[in-house]
Amino acid sequence: MILTGPKIHEEVLNGNITIDPFDPVQLNPNSYDFRLGSKLKVYKNLELDTKNENETETIELTESGIILYPNKLYLGHTVERIGSEKYVPIIRGKSSTGRLGLFVHITADLIDIGYIGRFTLMLHAVQPLRVLPGMRIGQVTFWKVFGDIKLYEGKYQGSMEPAASQVYKDFKLKD
Amino acid sequence: MILTGTKITEEVLNGSICLDPFEVSLVNPNSYNYRLGEELIEITYDVDDMKALPTQNKLTIPDDGYVLQPNKLYLGVTYETIGSTKYVPSLIGRSSLGRLGLFLQITADLGHIGTCHKWTLELTVVQPLRVYPRMRIGQVSFWVTEGLELLNGHEYKKEVNSYAKYSEPTHSQMEKLLG
Numbered sequence: 001m002i003l004t005g006p007k008i009h010e011e012v013l014n015g016n017i018t019i020d021p022f023d024p025v026q027l028n029p030n031s032y033d034f035r036l037g038s039k040l041k042v043y044k045n046l047e048l049d050t051k052n053e054n055e056t057e058t059i060e061l062t063e064s065g066i067i068l069y070p071n072k073l074y075l076g077h078t079v080e081r082i083g084s085e086k087y088v089p090i091i092r093g094k095s096s097t098g099r100l101g102l103f104v105h106i107t108a109d110l111i112d113i114g115y116i117g118r119f120t121l122m123l124h125a126v127q128p129l130r131v132l133p134g135m136r137i138g139q140v141t142f143w144k145v146f147g148d149i150k151l152y153e154g155k156y157q158g159s160m161e162p163a164a165s166q167v168y169k170d171f172k173l174k175d
Numbered sequence: 176m177i178l179t180g181t182k183i184t185e186e187v188l189n190g191s192i193c194l195d196p197f198e199v200s201l202v203n204p205n206s207y208n209y210r211l212g213e214e215l216i217e218i219t220y221d222v223d224d225m226k227a228l229p230t231q232n233k234l235t236i237p238d239d240g241y242v243l244q245p246n247k248l249y250l251g252v253t254y255e256t257i258g259s260t261k262y263v264p265s266l267i268g269r270s271s272l273g274r275l276g277l278f279l280q281i282t283a284d285l286g287h288i289g290t291c292h293k294w295t296l297e298l299t300v301v302q303p304l305r306v307y308p309r310m311r312i313g314q315v316s317f318w319v320t321e322g323l324e325l326l327n328g329h330e331y332k333k334e335v336n337s338y339a340k341y342s343e344p345t346h347s348q349m350e351k352l353l354g
Contacts, residue, residue, distance in 0.1 A: 001176055047242065047303040048275050050310060071245055073276035073301040088177050088205050106301070107268030107279045110316060112204040113179065122273045124301050145205065146319050147182025152204045156270070165274035170311055 003087065003142040005029050016086040017142060018116050021079070031139040033094060037077040037118065038133040040066065041162040051171045056164045065132035068102070068125040075162035076121035079134065083116030085151055087142035091119060094139055101126030104138040111140075114151025117159040176319040178262060180204050183317055191261040192317060193291040206314040208269065210254035212293060213308040215241065216344045218250055226350040240305040243277070243298060250344035251296035254309055258291030258339075262317035266294055269314050276301030279313045286315075288326065290339035 003011065005027040011017040019032060026033040040059040048054045056075070059066065068074055082089060089111040093104035106122040121138065123131070131137065155166050178186070180202040186192040194207055201208040213235050221227040234241070243249055257264060264286035268279030281297040296313070298306075306312070338345055 049305040106273035108270035108273040144176045146176040147179035165271045167271035
C-alpha cells in the first residue's frame with residue numbers, strides 16, 4: 001500500500017518519515033516533490049569500469065543552471081534529506097520532468113528502508129535540456145512493508161552530496 | 176505491501192519465493208541482489224518486419240569484462256532463477272549501477288506471479304561501461320497481492336506468449352501479440 005499525501009504529512013510530523021526541509025506545498029495526492037540540489041558530479045572519463053573507482057569532478061550550479069546533454073551521465077542530489085525507518089521510499093521524476101525527456105534515476109527507483117540522506121539522482125537527458133537548482137524535479141512515494149524490518153547500513157548511508165558508484169568495492173570483497 | 180529482506184528470506188525457506196542459488200549475503204533491507212549471467216546478446220531488430228528474427232550477436236562475457244556501448248541494446252540474463260507463486264516480483268538494477276549510467280530493464284520491471292526462471296535483462300548504457308560476469312548487478316523486490324486465490328492455479332498461461340520457459344537471454348516475441 002502506498003501512502004497518501006496527507007498520510008506522508010502526518011508521518012513526517014510523527015517522525016516516521018524524514019523530509020528535511022519539509023514544505024507542505026510540495027505534497028501531492030500520493031507523493032512529495034523533491035528539489036534539485038546545487039551540486040552535480042560527472043565522471044572524468046568517458047569509458048567507465050564497474051571494477052575500478054571512476055574519478056569524478058564537481059560542478060557547482062549557479063542560478064542559471066546547466067544544460068544537460070545526451071550521452072553523458074550527471075549525478076545530482078536532492079535538496080532534502082529523505083528517508084524512513086518504517087516505510088520504503090520509491091522515487092521517480094515528475095511527469096513534467098518526463099515530458100521533457102529527463103531521467104531522474106536510472107534503473108533503481110527503490111530506496112532501502114533505513115536510508116536517510118539526500119538522494120543521489122542519476123540525470124540523463126534524451127535531448128539537451130536546461131535544469132535549474134532548486135527546481136522541483138522528482139517525487140518520492142512511501143510504501144508499507146510486510147515482515148520484520150532490518151534497517152539499511154550500507155555504503156551510501158547519510159549522503160549529503162551526489163555519491164558516485166562504489167560498486168568496485170564488491171570486487172575487493174571477493175578478492 | 177513490499178516484503179522486507181527478512182520476509183524474503185523466510186519465504187525462500189518456505190518455498191513461496193524462488194531464488195536459486197540463494198545467499199543470505201545478497202539480501203537487502205527490502206530486496207535481493209541478483210547477479211549477471213555470462214551470456215549476452217547484442218541485438219538488432221528488423222525495423223521493416225516485426226515478425227522477422229532479430230540479428231543476434233551472442234557472446235560470453237569474459238572474466239576480464241566486456242564494454243557495453245551507448246545507443247545499443249543488449250539482452251542479458253540473471254545468474255539466478257527468480258520467481259514466486261505468491262508474490263509479484265519487480266526487477267530493477269542496483270543504484271550502484273544506475274550511478275554508472277547502466278539500465279538493467281527498459282520500462283517493464285514487473286514480473287508475473289507463477290513464473291520461475293532466469294530473467295532476461297535489457298541492458299543499455301549512457302556512457303561506455305565495462306561489466307563482469309557474475310557481478311552483483313540488480314535487485315528484485317516482492318509485493319503482496321490482493322486476489323491471489325482468484326488466480327486458482329491459472330497463475331500464468333505458460334503456453335501463450337510465455338518467456339517463462341526460457342532461462343537464457345530471449346528476444347522480444349511481440350509478433351505473437353500482433354494477432
